[in-house]
Amino acid sequence: MSSRKGRKEAARVVREQMARERRRKRTLWASVAAIAVLVVAGLIGWSVWSGQRSGEVTVPTGANGDGTGIVAGSGPVTVDIYEDFLCPACKQFDESVGPTVDRLISEGKVRVVYHPVAYLNRFSTTQYSTRSSAASGCAAENGRFREYAKRLFAAQPAEGGTGLSDDQLADLAAEVGMDRNGFAACLRDGTFKPWTDRVTDEASRAGITGTPTVLVNGEELAERSPEGLTAAVEAAGR
Amino acid sequence: MIMTAMPTRSDRWTTLRPWLGLAARLGLAAVWLLAGASKVGDLAASGRAVNAYQILPYDVAVVVGAALPFVELALGVLLLLGLATRLVAGVSTALLVVFVAGIVSAWSRGLAIDCGCFGTGGELAAGQSPSYLPEILRDLGFLALAGFLITWPRTPVSVDAALAGDPTVEDDDE
Numbered sequence: 257m258s259s260r261k262g263r264k265e266a267a268r269v270v271r272e273q274m275a276r277e278r279r280r281k282r283t284l285w286a287s288v289a290a291i292a293v294l295v296v297a298g299l300i301g302w303s304v305w306s307g308q309r310s311g312e313v314t315v316p317t318g319a320n321g322d323g324t325g326i327v328a329g330s331g332p333v334t335v336d337i338y339e340d341f342l343c344p345a346c347k348q349f350d351e352s353v354g355p356t357v358d359r360l361i362s363e364g365k366v367r368v369v370y371h372p373v374a375y376l377n378r379f380s381t382t383q384y385s386t387r388s389s390a391a392s393g394c395a396a397e398n399g400r401f402r403e404y405a406k407r408l409f410a411a412q413p414a415e416g417g418t419g420l421s422d423d424q425l426a427d428l429a430a431e432v433g434m435d436r437n438g439f440a441a442c443l444r445d446g447t448f449k450p451w452t453d454r455v456t457d458e459a460s461r462a463g464i465t466g467t468p469t470v471l472v473n474g475e476e477l478a479e480r481s482p483e484g485l486t487a488a489v490e491a492a493g494r
Numbered sequence: 495m496i497m498t499a500m501p502t503r504s505d506r507w508t509t510l511r512p513w514l515g516l517a518a519r520l521g522l523a524a525v526w527l528l529a530g531a532s533k534v535g536d537l538a539a540s541g542r543a544v545n546a547y548q549i550l551p552y553d554v555a556v557v558v559g560a561a562l563p564f565v566e567l568a569l570g571v572l573l574l575l576g577l578a579t580r581l582v583a584g585v586s587t588a589l590l591v592v593f594v595a596g597i598v599s600a601w602s603r604g605l606a607i608d609c610g611c612f613g614t615g616g617e618l619a620a621g622q623s624p625s626y627l628p629e630i631l632r633d634l635g636f637l638a639l640a641g642f643l644i645t646w647p648r649t650p651v652s653v654d655a656a657l658a659g660d661p662t663v664e665d666d667d668e
Contacts, residue, residue, distance in 0.1 A: 282657050283578075290578035294585065297568035298561035305537040305560030377536060453538065460542040461552040465607055 329361035384419025393448025523573035530566030576652020583643035
């Protein structure tokens with residue numbers, strides 16, 4: 257009687273142990289599968305991104321040595337201007353301080369490097385920041401970067417919309433004296449989109465997190481006004 | 495003679511808990527799927543958003559930024575399926591803690607950035623100011639969901655429950 261009870265008890269213990277063992281195995285394999293899924297997902301992301309990075313970059317005429325911006329002037333003080341054609345503060349900066357920049361260039365005091373970054377693509381439905389920056393590359397190729405950039409700011413679309421169409425971008429080019437067909441082809445072929453990616457990536461690498469950002473000999477300009485820029489350039493040139 | 499016993503507090507908790515767990519699991523799954531989907535379209539921007547925190551070197555930040563959206567999507571799918579729920583909730587917790595730490599660090603260093611939590615951030619549009627506190631509070635809410643799932647990983651309608659066969663038995667070793 258008591259020995260039968262004992263056998264029953266022993267069998268129950270064995271059953272429980274086997275069940276626990278099965279559970280442990282199940283949990284182990286589920287964990288291995290989950291971790292494998294996560295690792296593979298990360299690797300997919302890495303390889304997709306590597307594939308997206310364009311190997312060949314066509315740099316427009318008038319760019320600086322490392323191809324991260326368009327140069328104007330040849331003065332002793334270097335001014336880097338990071339701007340996105342969709343950014344309202346950049347338009348404001350261009351309108352209020354642009355004439356001072358032009359004057360400093362013509363007086364031979366500064367060498368300006370314009371970096372048309374595409375930071376604000378998420379604020380348009382058509383990647384307007386990238387398209388307008390690549391368009392400014394087409395203009396640079398024609399030696400009209402500055403004139404075209406001014407037109408882009410003057411015609412700046414609102415954030416959150418579709419931005420200007422490629423047709424409208426070509427119209428602006430014609431207005432500043434460029435061949436409309438050639439310009440439209442440059443946009444259509446996406447000739448300078450890889451360049452825009454490079455300009456943007458290198459700006460990010462340089463720690464530029466907002467637009468407009470203005471550097472005078474590498475130092476960020478705190479007061480983005482005509483007086484502020486003039487003073488900073490004079491201080492740097494001394 | 496009254497035979498019906500009033501349901502006790504713990505009875506109610508026992509019936510309710512699996513469904514709360516299911517809600518937590520699906521809620522956290524939605525968070526990851528949305529977060530991943532909003533970033534996956536522009537991996538370069540995702541990398542810039544990571545770089546904007548100025549914590550990792552640029553070359554590391556862009557790789558992390560590229561891998562992150564896919565890992566987030568995978569976490570969402572695993573939670574949706576309910577596979578290895580406790581482990582996935584643990585990974586979610588670790589990731590959320592890193593995010594909160596990143597935001598706190600950006601805040602304390604006075605960086606003006608968009609957290610890039612949903613959609614690729616990094617840079618703020620003009621006139622936008624950073625909203626660090628709401629972002630941290632939101633992440634703490636997500637952490638609470640993950641914490642629930644770590645404590646009680648067994649939820650109905652999950653691969654875990656299907657594998658176990660008996661969804662009412664809570665494994666202690668899972």
